[in-house]
Every structure is written in C-alpha cells, then in structure tokens.
Amino acid sequence: MTRNAAPPARRSRVSEALPPSFFDRDTEIVARELLGAVLWCRTPEGITAGRIVETEAYLGEHDPACHAAGPGLTERTRPLYGAPGIAYVYFIYGVHWCFNAVTRDHGQPSAVLVRAVEPLEGLRLMRARRPAAKTDRDLTNGPGKLCAALGIGPRHNGVPLQAPPLMITPGTTYADDAIVTAPRIGVSKAADWPLRWYVAESGFVSVRDRARGQGPGARGRVKGRS
DNA sequence: CCTATGATCCGCT
DNA sequence: GCGGATCATAGGG
Numbered sequence: 001m002t003r004n005a006a007p008p009a010r011r012s013r014v015s016e017a018l019p020p021s022f023f024d025r026d027t028e029i030v031a032r033e034l035l036g037a038v039l040w041c042r043t044p045e046g047i048t049a050g051r052i053v054e055t056e057a058y059l060g061e062h063d064p065a066c067h068a069a070g071p072g073l074t075e076r077t078r079p080l081y082g083a084p085g086i087a088y089v090y091f092i093y094g095v096h097w098c099f100n101a102v103t104r105d106h107g108q109p110s111a112v113l114v115r116a117v118e119p120l121e122g123l124r125l126m127r128a129r130r131p132a133a134k135t136d137r138d139l140t141n142g143p144g145k146l147c148a149a150l151g152i153g154p155r156h157n158g159v160p161l162q163a164p165p166l167m168i169t170p171g172t173t174y175a176d177d178a179i180v181t182a183p184r185i186g187v188s189k190a191a192d193w194p195l196r197w198y199v200a201e202s203g204f205v206s207v208r209d210r211a212r213g214q215g216p217g218a219r220g221r222v223k224g225r226s
Numbered sequence: 227c228c229t230a231t232g233a234t235c236c237g238c239t
Numbered sequence: 240g241c242g243g244a245t246c247a248t249a250g251g252g
Contacts (some may be wrong), residue, residue: 056244065244076237093245094234099244106250113244144245186244 001093016169017162020085025190027110028101028171031057032197034101035174035179041115041150046125050117050140052172054198054205056184058100060110064189067110079158080109086200087166089147089157096144099152101161101168115185116141119149119202126150142206174199 002165023030032055040049058066067090068077079088088100100111117140119126125127126139127148133149134138144174147153152166161168169223182196185207199203 058244067244071238074237090244091236092243094236094243096245098244115244142245182246188243 001020017167018085018170019162020056020083020160021035021106023084023101023103023161024105025103026061027057027112028195030103031055031112031195032179034112034168035197036174038120038169038171039099039114039146039150040121040164040167040169041152041156042166043151046122047076048122048125049120050150051120052114052117052168053202054114054196055204056115056158056197057103057195058111058113059195060104062106063093063110063193065184065191065193066109066111067208069189072200077109078079080111081107082158083160085161087156087159087161089152089154091154093109097147098143099147099156114141114146115143115206116149116202116206117146118202122150136157137204141204143205180209 025226034052035057037052037054038049040047053116060066061068061072068080071077073081076090079086082102083106084103086102088099088102092098098113100113102111104110117137119139123136127133129151130139130145130149133145138145139149156166159166178200180198180199180200182197183192183194
C-alpha cells in the first residue's frame with residue numbers, strides 16, 4: 001500500500017507565520033531575530049517574497065529617531081501604538097513607502113524597520129515593479145525599494161502579519177557571529193545608537209560597514225583620511 | 227568607485 | 240514653512 005503521503009509543502013501558511021507573541025518582546029531582540037525570516041506579500045498581480053537580511057529598531061517615545069518621539073500618538077503614528085505583529089507603513093520624502101513590524105504591547109510605540117530583503121519568489125514581478133533596478137540586488141536593498149518590489153503600500157498600514165496579504169514566516173537561522181550590529185542609516189537624531197542589524201555575508205544589504213572584511217564580496221574599504 | 231543633488235508629499239510647528 | 244527611518248541620476252576620479 002502506498003503510504004498516504006502527507007503533502008510536505010502544503011501546510012497552512014497561516015499556522016507558519018510568526019505569531020504576535022514573537023513581536024511582543026524587546027524591539028532589539030525582534031530586530032535581531034527577524035534576520036532570516038521571510039516577508040511575503042500577496043497582491044492581485046501575484047506573490048512576492050524575500051528573506052530579511054537587514055533591520056533597524058525604533059524604540060518608542062524616548063528614542064529621538066522614532067516617529068512617536070515628540071508628536072506622540074497622532075493619526076500617522078497610530079499603528080505604532082497598536083498590537084504587536086501588525087504592519088506600520090509610512091510615506092517618506094514624498095516618494096517612498098517603508099515597512100515596519102510593530103513590536104511590544106499596545107501603547108508602546110516601537111517597531112522594526114525592514115531595510116533589505118533577498119528576493120526569493122516573484123522575481124519577474126519585482127523586476128516589472130522596479131524598472132530602475134539594474135541588477136537583482138538593486139531590487140530590494142533598501143526600505144523604499146523592497147516595498148516597491150514586493151508591492152507593499154498604504155493599504156497595508158495596520159494589517160496583521162499573520163495572514164495574507166502580508167506575512168512573515170520563519171526562515172534561515174543565523175549564528176551571532178554571522179550578524180553585524182551597526183548604527184542606523186539616515187537618521188539625524190541618536191545617530192550613533194547601534195540599532196541596525198544585518199547579515200554579514202549577504203549581498204542584498206543596503207549599506208555595509210566599512211572595514212568589515214568578511215565573506216566573499218565584502219569590500220573591506222576604509223574611508224581614506226590623509 | 228565615490229559624492230552631490232533634485233524629486234515630491236505629508237505631518238507637525 | 241520645513242524636514243524627513245530614500246532613491247535615481249549626473250558628474251568627477
């Protein structure tokens with residue numbers, strides 16, 4: 001008798017998604033552990049997905065670089081104050097959308113910005129959405145780029161991340177020595193807080209640190225000062 | 227390879 | 240009015 005084959009890859013994606021409890025922890029921990037997880041977006045055009053290789057933590061009202069610092073709870077920052085495990089999608093520089101996973105419990109406006117993913121699924125769709133990308137690494141190596149490539153936009157603001165259209169599922173696990181911690185990119189306040197994490201060996205990170213020569217393709221470059 | 231600059235809107239002061 | 244959790248392009252080395 002043939003064994004009744006349990007369809008291996010057919011488990012429900014909903015049950016695979018990282019649960020809200022994953023996000024209801026210190027934001028630094030969530031940012032670190034999201035490296036390797038897979039971000040999925042389903043739209044009428046198709047499904048795209050990428051492995052998260054770069055994140056940043058934003059730590060609430062007392063983090064000067066966090067959107068909740070200063071203004072506190074406003075219409076814009078409302079999702080930041082919402083439940084752990086929902087999306088916070090914001091508009092920046094009049095052009096781009098950026099995606100965050102909200103962390104910690106209600107009332108604690110913290111989140112993890114996803115800054116880069118490695119394209120895994122729906123490459124054709126990503127290329128169509130990002131005609132300016134010369135190479136596949138240009139598809140998703142930046143917070144605005146990955147939102148464009150995956151099709152993430154304002155309609156995803158505030159949605160849960162445990163079911164389509166937006167989902168984050170477990171993926172690769174990295175040892176600590178495969179991860180680099182560095183200051184955040186593009187912030188003018190609290191610019192030296194080391195709240196960025198990325199996969200050292202990944203070629204899909206937005207900005208690599210100088211003088212960090214490990215792995216193939218790493219540019220061990222140091223800014224010349226003479 | 228690198229640095230500089232314009233684009234283009236929203237939310238808050 | 241201004242600055243922003245950015246990106247694409249132009250130009251120089």
